[in-house]
Amino acid sequence: MRAARCRRYGPPGGLAVVELGDLEPGPGEVLVRVQAAAVNFPDLLxxxxxxxxxxPLPFTPGSEFAGFVAALGPGVSGPPVGTAVAGAVLTGAFAEQVVVPVAGLRPIPSGLDMVHAAAFHVTYATAYHALVTVGQGVAGEWAAVLGAAGGVGSATVDVATRLGMRVVAAASSQERLAVARKLGAQATVDYVHEDLKARIRELTGGDGVHLVIDPVGGDHSEAALRALRRGGRFVTVGYADGRIPRIPLNLVLLKDAVVRGFEIRMLRQYAPDAVKAGDRVLARMVSDGMRPLVSRVHPLADVASALTDVAERRATGKVVIDMTGGV
Known part of the structure; x- marks a missing residue:
């Protein structure tokens, strides 16, 4: 099988596509023939x-994929060979085959092709649970979304709007804000050229937002926290800026704010009922026409370029690697 391999740590340009032996599923595992794999920021990290x-080196990067069940390991009774599935792993998805624990697989919502299925679950589940399970967001509230044209950000704008929230989308250019507006954002802030705190307060009638979803970090986090209204909630989900913010705790005290973190890998362990509820809501949204924003699709041979697109923020929404195309 072909696979992308990381043989030394560094920028994504060092990745190479090589031939490896076919994989075999072990006890409790499933072998999946990968059709598409999406790029996520943790892959770069x-x-x-x-x-x-x-x-540990060497390894095959890639965490989110869609494909067909090819073989079942000992002790696994299903899903049957040939079933279309999506899943997530820490590493291994940027290859024609991946082995994953059966619990890490999920059915593909009806209506999604393989490219969109690969791009769907991690970002949309992150968006839903950051907004609802952790952020306690409800219809009618103002929600500020940072990095609103990125993978998690665009999904969060989409889901929040469909849940009836009023979204203030923040991003680094007018072109990226236009993407957020198409997804339903009611208001936008260019946080490179505008004062994020002041502009959010102005757009929300002076009170500020009820909820902030922050997948960016860096200098914008504190400004967004300052734009919360009293009793608001701030959810940190990642640091695409590359810098982990240092938040003055007196801001949390003075605003009576709640600051929480969200990391999707552990969710199925500590909140299985919430996961099931979220999956049902997201499946209904897909049936109503929701689709993840996929702006670029690369063949596996261009895996380094695909990751560089994300690293340098050249793409909006998700970047996907199509295992069935190219050489």
């Missing part, structure tokens, strides 16, 4: 050895 959990 793993390749650079900057993620919370290191991946």
């Amino acid at each position: 793993l390749v650079a050895n900057r993620y919370q959990v290191p991946a």
